[in-house]
């Protein structure tokens with residue numbers, strides 16, 4: 001037996017009894033970052049392939065949602081900072097060993113390319129805006145110029161989309177201190193999940209029937225890929241050393257099992273996979289909104305589980321006997 | 332890198348927590364926060380039990396993951412030594428360093444929000460003094476000095492006594508040693 005207890009008071013907020021410095025703000029940010037990657041990826045892909053006929057919404061309207069989703073995510077990220085006035089410090093430096101620093105700069109790369117992408121598709125994607133555009137001097141000329149270059153812009157957007165999607169996973173996997181995160185599988189997992197939520201969102205919004213079934217098919221492929229990576233992650237954790245085994249135990253019967261198997265694997269992967277394959281066979285068309293909504297829910301649950309469970313896994317485990325509430329009684 | 336180390340004799344430590352109080356006083360650590368703490372580790376089965384007291388703090392790792400993860404350079408090695416400090420004017424409070432520390436040795440400084448931690452009392456070390464915890468220990472079980480100097484007290488103790496560091500498998504290369 002080895003029992004280690006803290007005999008002096010230590011109840012550092014957010015660190016004791018288990019680490020929880022990152023909460024919903026980070027899960028929401030990682031989810032929206034992945035979703036944005038999916039949005040930019042599929043809009044750029046359809047533009048590169050000139051799929052205006054088959055996927056009119058993805059090729060022309062979808063890109064506008066990217067900066068909206070990402071800006072929401074960056075807002076929650078900002079809410080999480082505990083020394084907010086110094087947020088500009090991200091941009092006075094580049095730290096080559098810190099994934100978060102790469103992320104900060106990828107976010108900066110995203111906006112200008114996204115704006116170009118939106119402008120180059122604005123008139124096609126949002127015909128209602130055309131009369132207003134005419135009133136702004138030089139804007140129609142600018143749009144003419146950009147529309148011709150839509151494909152080149154899309155080629156710039158693709159690597160940024162992939163970079164953004166994979167970075168949200170690498171951000172966590174680079175923490176050697178947190179055994180659950182410390183696996184290279186997290187990057188691909190978050191990328192595929194982000195693409196899957198992007199495809200689901202497109203299937204949800206697209207009005208054209210052909211486009212909806214195209215993105216339903218894409219999403220099925222992505223869900224299957226995601227399940228494979230999840231399976232690999234479980235194999236990886238349950239064949240690891242003690243800290244990984246402890247993380248695996250939380251998923252396989254421990255405190256995160258219900259959330260992981262219920263809310264993520266069943267609700268977020270299996271059920272939408274079934275519904276989407278029914279849909280392709282022409283069954284249950286009227287409830288076609290359910291599958292993409294579940295995929296979005298599943299994507300968020302994955303981030304919640306990753307952020308919360310990851311912080312709980314550690315190299316050092318103390319039982320803290322100190323109960324700060326008792327101090328109040330002394331007053 | 333000049334390496335400062337702390338060497339703590341678990342055979343002498345009685346778990347009185349004077350080091351904890353000394354740190355709070357010296358560094359004006361806000362109420363409710365701790366930069367150091369004492370752990371009691373009991374091993375074995377009754378009646379053959381062994382107890383060890385350990386005064387713990389940031390290990391001022393030579394390969395500090397808190398420093399590599401910091402996106403702004405706020406977490407840094409002080410003056411080319413292994414002493415890890417946080418520059419409040421660069422810290423965004425993103426808390427990456429807290430997640431990156433395998434020893435859970437960092438804390439959020441309230442109410443300002445920047446990250447705070449053990450500094451090995453570098454303001455005293457600069458003047459050639461020992462950290463406050465080391466000076467305060469009534470059993471004189473704590474020692475501080477340069478590992479690079481073979482004649483320093485810490486180097487001599489590590490040469491002659493059996494010792495360990497916490498969770499060396501983290502790969503962080505911690506610099507707080509425990510004599511066992």
Ligand code: SF4
Pocket residue numbers: 388389390391392395396397398415431432433434435436437448503
């Ligand atoms: S113990 Fe933690 S906070 Fe201290 S240097 Fe090592 S990694 Fe950083």
Ligand code: SF4
Pocket residue numbers: 400401402403404405406417421422423424425426427428429446
């Ligand atoms: S909280 Fe501050 S010191 Fe810690 S990683 Fe973020 S910027 Fe660096």
